[in-house]
Structures are given as C-alpha cells and as structure tokens.
Amino acid sequence: MPENPSGDEEALSPHERSNVPFEGLPGAERWVVYSGGERVGSVDVRDDGAEALVDYRVDTNGRGAKLREHIGLDPSGLPRRWEIDGTSLMGGAVRERFTVAGNRCEWTSQADEGDRPAHPPALYLANDTSPYASGVYARAALAAGGTVDALPSGKLTVKHLRPVRLAGTDLEAYVLAGVGLFPEFVLLDEQRRMVAKLGGTLMVREVVVREDHADAYPELVALDRELGAHHARRIQHRIRHRFDTPVRVRDVRVFDPHTLTLTGPCSVVFFRGRVTAVERGSELTSGEVQIDGQGGTLLAGLHDMHTHTTAAAGSFFLAAGVTTVRDMGNDNAMLLDLIPKVDSGELPGPTIVPSGLIEGRSPYSAALGVLPETLEEAIDAVRWYAARGYHQIKIYNSVDPSWPERIAAEAHRLGLRVTGHVPAFTTPDEMMLAGFDEITHINQLVLGWLLDKDEDTRTPLRLTAMARARDLDLDGARVRRTLGLMRRLGVGLDTTAVILERLMLSRAGQVQQGDVPYLYHTPVGYQRYRRRTFVPAKDEEQLRAYEESFPVLLRVMAMLHEAGVPLWPGTDDGTGFTLHRELELYVAAGIPAARVLRMATLDCAEHLGRGWRSGSVELGKDADLVLLDGDPTLDISAIRRIRMVVKRGDVYFPAEIYPELNIAPFGESPAIQTGVSQ
Structure with missing residues (x-):
C-alpha cells in the first residue's frame, strides 16, 4: 500500500486510490x-x-x-x-x-x-x-x-x-x-x-x-x-421438432460399436422415441417424414461422464450431440427440479444421471451436495441419495480420510457405486481399497505418484502439481502398484483430460488447439476468456514444466487402456465443445478412433446401467442419434461436424440451436420432406 501520511485520499493517484482499504x-x-x-x-x-x-x-x-x-x-x-x-x-x-x-x-x-x-x-x-x-x-x-x-x-x-x-x-x-x-x-x-x-x-x-x-x-x-x-x-x-409420424433418416452409414465399423448405406426409422427399423435401402411407408443423410454417419448419442448440469447447459449439450450426461455433484434441490423438466421435454437437454456429492467441512470446501459434520451425517446422506434414485456417491476433497470405507460400504449395500476425488492426506490406492469403484479426474490418480502424503490437495495444488509429471517414472513401483490394484479391483477412471489440457497449456493471448475449430464463432467475451493463462507461473521454466508434463498424462491414459482399465470421457464443463476435444485427446493418446467412439456411446451406456436401451443404433432402443458429415472412425474430429441430433425422438438441428446461444452456426441442416407417400 502506498504511504499517505496526510490521510487525504484525493491526494492519491487513481491507481493508488484503488489500493486504499474500503472499510470506513x-x-x-x-x-x-x-x-x-x-x-x-x-x-x-x-x-x-x-x-x-x-x-x-x-x-x-x-x-x-x-x-x-x-x-x-x-x-x-x-x-x-x-x-x-x-x-x-x-x-x-x-x-x-x-x-x-x-x-x-x-x-x-x-x-x-x-x-x-x-x-x-x-x-x-x-x-x-x-x-x-x-x-x-x-x-x-x-x-x-x-x-x-x-x-x-x-x-x-x-x-x-x-x-x-x-x-x-x-x-x-x-x-x-x-x-x-x-x-x-x-x-x-x-x-x-x-x-x-x-x-x-x-x-x-x-x-x-x-x-x-x-x-x-x-x-x-x-x-x-x-x-x-x-x-x-x-x-x-x-428448436425442438416433434413428429407424430415415423421419421426415416435415409442414406446414412451407421456406426456399429460391436464391430467398430460403419455399415453400408441404409435407413434408420424411429417413431415415438424408439428406433423401429435399421434397413438397407429406403423402402418408404405412407406418411413418413424423410430426412436426407447425404451419405453421412449416424451414431448413437454421445455421453459426457463428468458434468455439473444447469438449465442453461442443455442446449449446448444437444448441439454437440450429447444426449446423456452424468452429473457429478450439484445443488441437489435444483437438480431434482431440473431432471423431470428435461425428461418431459419442457426444457432442452440430455438425459441426466445424477451422482450424490458428499464433501467435508474445511476452509476449502466446495459448496455443493451435502457437507456433513460427522460420519453419521455422511451415512445419512448416502441413504438420502439412494432414496431419490441417484446412480452413485461422489466423495470430495475435504472428506475425512477415515470416512470413505464406511460411506462406500453403505453405498454398496444400497446398490450405489462410489467414485470421487482422492480426499486430502490419503492416496488413490487407499481409496480403492476403501471401496472406490472409480477415480474422478486423471490428475487425482496421478497425484498419488507425485505428492507426499502430507501435501494438501484441497488447495489448487491438486492441479498445479501436475507440472511435476514430466519427471514421473511410469515404470516405477508406485505406478505399477496402482495399475495392479485398478486391474484387480476393476476400478475405472473418469479422465477429464480436456480440463487438464486447458489448465496446463493455457497461455495469455493464445488459442489452444482444441478451441480453434469453434472459438471464433462465439461471442467476443468468451473468445477473450479462453485466451488467457490460468496457471500461476513465475517464469518460462514453470510454463515449460506444464507443457512437458501434459503429454505424460496422455501416456498414462494409454497405459491404462492397454491394461484394460475402463476410461470414461468427461469434461467438467458444459459447452459440449469440450467433449469433442476430450475424444480427440483419447485418440492423441493412441487409442483407435473407433474404440473411442464405442467408449463415448455403448461403453458409457452400459456403465450407467442403460446399455439395454441406449448406446447403439439398434431396433427397439431409444432414438438418441447423431448425424454428422465424414467418417469419425478414420478422423475423430469429424465428431464436430454435426448436422442433426435426436434425443428420444425429438429432433434438433445445431444450425438452429447455435444462433439462440449467440454462436454462429457451423453448417446447414439436412433436407426434410414431410408427408412422404409411397
């Protein structure tokens, strides 16, 4: 603070006045x-x-x-x-x-x-x-x-x-x-x-x-x-289009997650939210609505396995081809109010599968979900979530490390899975042995190999410590032990690699590679928001440490995939664009594009217990569909070229959604014919 012996505020310059305490x-x-x-x-x-x-x-x-x-x-x-x-x-x-x-x-x-x-x-x-x-x-x-x-x-x-x-x-x-x-x-x-x-x-x-x-x-x-x-x-x-007659999407190639290939040209028909035909050719029935796929790819709706959903996010997800999200912790009253409104079609958005967040009390607490004061209150929160049909429990940073074993036991007794951050002052290995079925965020996993146990991950250290990853020995004993536990216990990883890329590689004045395809279509305020540095760094050497560490995280993803550890693509974001980048990063890690598409569709659906009704384009399943140009099994970035999205039979066109969101459209909608006769 500048010295001002006279106490006369007006004697200070404008910038000096901005540093004067407000009190009084x-x-x-x-x-x-x-x-x-x-x-x-x-x-x-x-x-x-x-x-x-x-x-x-x-x-x-x-x-x-x-x-x-x-x-x-x-x-x-x-x-x-x-x-x-x-x-x-x-x-x-x-x-x-x-x-x-x-x-x-x-x-x-x-x-x-x-x-x-x-x-x-x-x-x-x-x-x-x-x-x-x-x-x-x-x-x-x-x-x-x-x-x-x-x-x-x-x-x-x-x-x-x-x-x-x-x-x-x-x-x-x-x-x-x-x-x-x-x-x-x-x-x-x-x-x-x-x-x-x-x-x-x-x-x-x-x-x-x-x-x-x-x-x-x-x-x-x-x-x-x-x-x-x-x-x-x-x-x-x-933006919502509803049809009372069957809708035929003709001249498309369908992605088959079982064979990891595209079919030959065919038609897909849906009626009242269900797929009613997948057939060669285009044999019309009277009164159908016909949509021209123009040789594009049709696949099941995408999943984002890590969101914190709001009403505002729904349109963004749909425009990006996301028809199912896993909410990973929220304002519980808001979310329980939102889900039926989205399910009924009153509000736009993907199907929401909720997770119940349990956080501990500390100066660093996240103000979401339930913040119990005692273990008994935490157990009661598990029962509260189970009674309301939540899919799983998510444990967060400030939870007492002695609690997760009891929390997990009660969750499993009630049929809920358990995932989460690794609470401060413990390790991923200890949490897996305590009952975690999944780890949330790749950095939460890698921290177990980088930090001493007394370092506090309730702080931004849980992110900034990733700069140490460039020196990580991926053949070391700590890494091998964790991978062995994941394989033996069947523990998966919710990666959110895109958020780590966004954090670690953010640089003032620069546009990241994952943002280039869409950023200049968005309002200037958001463009500027994306062109800034999020990580604290004293010098170029610290920035270089982040740059050299991020590829290590991709190598970890490749190791996990090769070891048979399930990976779930998620974003911790709500724009939809970030899921496309997440899938591109999976391919950058060395996972074949067709396998990544299966992860984002059928694998996620099965993991959520919904594989019987979604995750693939098959007779009798939900009409959750994405029509895009190009072949994403050869070029995963084709996933960005979306022309139409169907969510339980409701039809949406990104070219109509984006102007509502102050975003310039990326392409045109497919041609539609109504009342087609034989």
Missing part, C-alpha cells in the same frame, strides 16, 4: 457472493457515478479470483478507464488496462491488446473482472437504448424480462446477452443500480446480491431457477 470510506457498499448456499466471497464497491473502486474476493473449493478494479465512467456510463490487478481463478496474474485518451482508446489484457478510434463510442468488455461489471454493462446498454457496440468487437444487448419484488423492494429483471456464451440476469433498482446478479455460468450458478438484500438469498435462488428455466423454455419452443 464513504459510499462503500458490499455485495455477497453465494455458491451452493454458502457465502464464498464479496464484492466491495465505492461508486459515485463517475468513478468506481472495486475489491472482489472469492474462496471456494480451494480457489477463487482476487481482484482490485478502478473504473472511470463518462456521463453515459461507458468506461473511459478500467484498471484491473490481482489474480484469476487458479492464481494466474492479472494486469488489465483500458483507457480512452483524446480520439483513441487502447486496451491490454491477458487475452489481447489493441486500439481503435474513440468514436463512435463503445462499451469495453473486461476480460478478468468482478460481477460488478454486469451492473456497469446493463446501465450502459440501457442508456444506449438496449444495444451498445462492444470492444474489442460485437454488441451487447439488455432486454427487460419482468418486474421483481425482492424483500419488499421493487426491482426490474433484465437479461444480458453478448458478453459470454450464456445469459446473465441482473436485477436493477429504480436508479438502474445493480442489486443482484444471477446466472452467467453453464455449471453451478453463483448468486451475487447486495448485502442489504442478502437475507433474500432463498428468494434469489428460486428466481434464478425461474429465470433460467424461462429462458431455456423459450429456446426449447423454437
């Missing part, structure tokens, strides 16, 4: 950040209309951004100066600057740098920022009539949804679009000041609310679900 300053307000019902952070703001000082801090699941912002605003509410310093989610350094000087504006961030004429004026979208930015954006867009040009490019829109009464205060609810991939809902008072921010993520949602309304958190949770469902319901109305 006139006009300071606080917003509370909630996640899963827990207070996990705060946003302290001093905003006089011309200048805002912001202090943003979050601590959840052992991580969280720490940012200080100084924002200078012009009379229309557009930023003329925006300075941001601190660290991002995983501890990466942030130093972002935007200025308007004379007739030019300039910016520099982790993602990019640039300049352009200051006229016509435009709204700068900060790359690393606090939730308070949503209030700044909403006010500026409203002052411009609802739509404002954005920097570095694009437009931001704000639309009025409806009046809201919160804790006796009349507010207005708006939806922001054009910042990222997903809608943000903001509640504004009569002076257009932000009172709360909802939504804004594809995974577990945060609620940010001004402290004088913090007691209204339960109302905000309900409102968040209501607005999110309302938005998704409107999208579903526009």
Whole structure:
C-alpha cells in the first residue's frame, strides 16, 4: 500500500486510490457472493457515478479470483478507464488496462491488446473482472437504448424480462446477452443500480446480491431457477421438432460399436422415441417424414461422464450431440427440479444421471451436495441419495480420510457405486481399497505418484502439481502398484483430460488447439476468456514444466487402456465443445478412433446401467442419434461436424440451436420432406 501520511485520499493517484482499504470510506457498499448456499466471497464497491473502486474476493473449493478494479465512467456510463490487478481463478496474474485518451482508446489484457478510434463510442468488455461489471454493462446498454457496440468487437444487448419484488423492494429483471456464451440476469433498482446478479455460468450458478438484500438469498435462488428455466423454455419452443409420424433418416452409414465399423448405406426409422427399423435401402411407408443423410454417419448419442448440469447447459449439450450426461455433484434441490423438466421435454437437454456429492467441512470446501459434520451425517446422506434414485456417491476433497470405507460400504449395500476425488492426506490406492469403484479426474490418480502424503490437495495444488509429471517414472513401483490394484479391483477412471489440457497449456493471448475449430464463432467475451493463462507461473521454466508434463498424462491414459482399465470421457464443463476435444485427446493418446467412439456411446451406456436401451443404433432402443458429415472412425474430429441430433425422438438441428446461444452456426441442416407417400 502506498504511504499517505496526510490521510487525504484525493491526494492519491487513481491507481493508488484503488489500493486504499474500503472499510470506513464513504459510499462503500458490499455485495455477497453465494455458491451452493454458502457465502464464498464479496464484492466491495465505492461508486459515485463517475468513478468506481472495486475489491472482489472469492474462496471456494480451494480457489477463487482476487481482484482490485478502478473504473472511470463518462456521463453515459461507458468506461473511459478500467484498471484491473490481482489474480484469476487458479492464481494466474492479472494486469488489465483500458483507457480512452483524446480520439483513441487502447486496451491490454491477458487475452489481447489493441486500439481503435474513440468514436463512435463503445462499451469495453473486461476480460478478468468482478460481477460488478454486469451492473456497469446493463446501465450502459440501457442508456444506449438496449444495444451498445462492444470492444474489442460485437454488441451487447439488455432486454427487460419482468418486474421483481425482492424483500419488499421493487426491482426490474433484465437479461444480458453478448458478453459470454450464456445469459446473465441482473436485477436493477429504480436508479438502474445493480442489486443482484444471477446466472452467467453453464455449471453451478453463483448468486451475487447486495448485502442489504442478502437475507433474500432463498428468494434469489428460486428466481434464478425461474429465470433460467424461462429462458431455456423459450429456446426449447423454437428448436425442438416433434413428429407424430415415423421419421426415416435415409442414406446414412451407421456406426456399429460391436464391430467398430460403419455399415453400408441404409435407413434408420424411429417413431415415438424408439428406433423401429435399421434397413438397407429406403423402402418408404405412407406418411413418413424423410430426412436426407447425404451419405453421412449416424451414431448413437454421445455421453459426457463428468458434468455439473444447469438449465442453461442443455442446449449446448444437444448441439454437440450429447444426449446423456452424468452429473457429478450439484445443488441437489435444483437438480431434482431440473431432471423431470428435461425428461418431459419442457426444457432442452440430455438425459441426466445424477451422482450424490458428499464433501467435508474445511476452509476449502466446495459448496455443493451435502457437507456433513460427522460420519453419521455422511451415512445419512448416502441413504438420502439412494432414496431419490441417484446412480452413485461422489466423495470430495475435504472428506475425512477415515470416512470413505464406511460411506462406500453403505453405498454398496444400497446398490450405489462410489467414485470421487482422492480426499486430502490419503492416496488413490487407499481409496480403492476403501471401496472406490472409480477415480474422478486423471490428475487425482496421478497425484498419488507425485505428492507426499502430507501435501494438501484441497488447495489448487491438486492441479498445479501436475507440472511435476514430466519427471514421473511410469515404470516405477508406485505406478505399477496402482495399475495392479485398478486391474484387480476393476476400478475405472473418469479422465477429464480436456480440463487438464486447458489448465496446463493455457497461455495469455493464445488459442489452444482444441478451441480453434469453434472459438471464433462465439461471442467476443468468451473468445477473450479462453485466451488467457490460468496457471500461476513465475517464469518460462514453470510454463515449460506444464507443457512437458501434459503429454505424460496422455501416456498414462494409454497405459491404462492397454491394461484394460475402463476410461470414461468427461469434461467438467458444459459447452459440449469440450467433449469433442476430450475424444480427440483419447485418440492423441493412441487409442483407435473407433474404440473411442464405442467408449463415448455403448461403453458409457452400459456403465450407467442403460446399455439395454441406449448406446447403439439398434431396433427397439431409444432414438438418441447423431448425424454428422465424414467418417469419425478414420478422423475423430469429424465428431464436430454435426448436422442433426435426436434425443428420444425429438429432433434438433445445431444450425438452429447455435444462433439462440449467440454462436454462429457451423453448417446447414439436412433436407426434410414431410408427408412422404409411397
């Protein structure tokens, strides 16, 4: 902190003033950040209309951004100066600057740098920022009539949804679009000041609310679900195609996961959610709907085996060909409300198979699922999940290492499987012997070979320690022992390799290989978000350690596959695009593309106990189908070229879904003929 013996705040420069403590300053307000019902952070703001000082801090699941912002605003509410310093989610350094000087504006961030004429004026979208930015954006867009040009490019829109009464205060609810991939809902008072921010993520949602309304958190949770469902319901109305007659997809080659080959040209017919014919040729029946496959590949719907699902994520999954997801821990009330709405077709989305998360109490706890104080409460949570039809129990970082054996025994007694992170201060080997049926995340497995037992994996160390993997001896005794246990006990691995690639290879200003095929179709805010460094690194040598370590993780995947250990592709994400990259990484590890397709379809379905009804294109099974151009058995990246998706007989076209999500489409929909006669 700069010295200021006089105590005169105005004597300090704008950047120095941004480092003055907020306590006791006139006009300071606080917003509370909630996640899963827990207070996990705060946003302290001093905003006089011309200048805002912001202090943003979050601590959840052992991580969280720490940012200080100084924002200078012009009379229309557009930023003329925006300075941001601190660290991002995983501890990466942030130093972002935007200025308007004379007739030019300039910016520099982790993602990019640039300049352009200051006229016509435009709204700068900060790359690393606090939730308070949503209030700044909403006010500026409203002052411009609802739509404002954005920097570095694009437009931001704000639309009025409806009046809201919160804790006796009349507010207005708006939806922001054009910042990222997903809608943000903001509640504004009569002076257009932000009172709360909802939504804004594809995974577990945060609620940010001004402290004088913090007691209204339960109302905000309900409102968040209501607005999110309302938005998704409107999208579903526009993108869902239902047919009361049989639908014939003709001139396709079907992927057979049993033989790992494509059939010759054939037709697939489905009616009322079931496949009713797979036949050579195109023998029509009267009144059919006919869809021209144009020689493309038809395969069963894909699985993402590691998600944290929300209503907003459903459309993204469908557009990517994902018709089944395994939810790996969530706000339980939200998820139990969401599942029947998706199953009935009220909301768009894949079939959701839920896992019940159990986390321990610690300063690093993830605010999801159930956080028991005692082993008895943890056992009760297992019974709660079993009674509601959950598929499995997921144990998390802060669980007492002495608990999993009892938790697993009760879960197995009730017919539930057990998976999870490896709790801090124990090892994968010990957890497998305690009853784990599966390990979650490849880094959680590899940590057992890299760390001393007293190192705390409740912190970001569970991710940043992957930089040590370049020196790992894959022929060493620790590795051989773990692989032997996995084979003997039948333990599998939920890999999420794509998240490790995204973390370890993220570099400021660069687009990762897995993001190149889609990123420039997305809103500029999301493009910039993907072009930044997530890992903390003091120098180039530390970055090189990450680069040299990631290929080791791919070699581990290859070793596991060769040893017969089941691998389950998952993403820990909700965009759909990341599953495509996950499958590409499986092939990069040396697993044949056709075998990877089987993993993502039939193997996953059988693992979830659903192989009798899904996972392959066969007579009598669910009509969960994906039509794409090309042959993914020869080039796995063909999985990205999706033209149509069918989920239990409902037909969706990505070319229609993506514009609803502010994403430019990637191709055209197939031709449809209705009421075809013989």
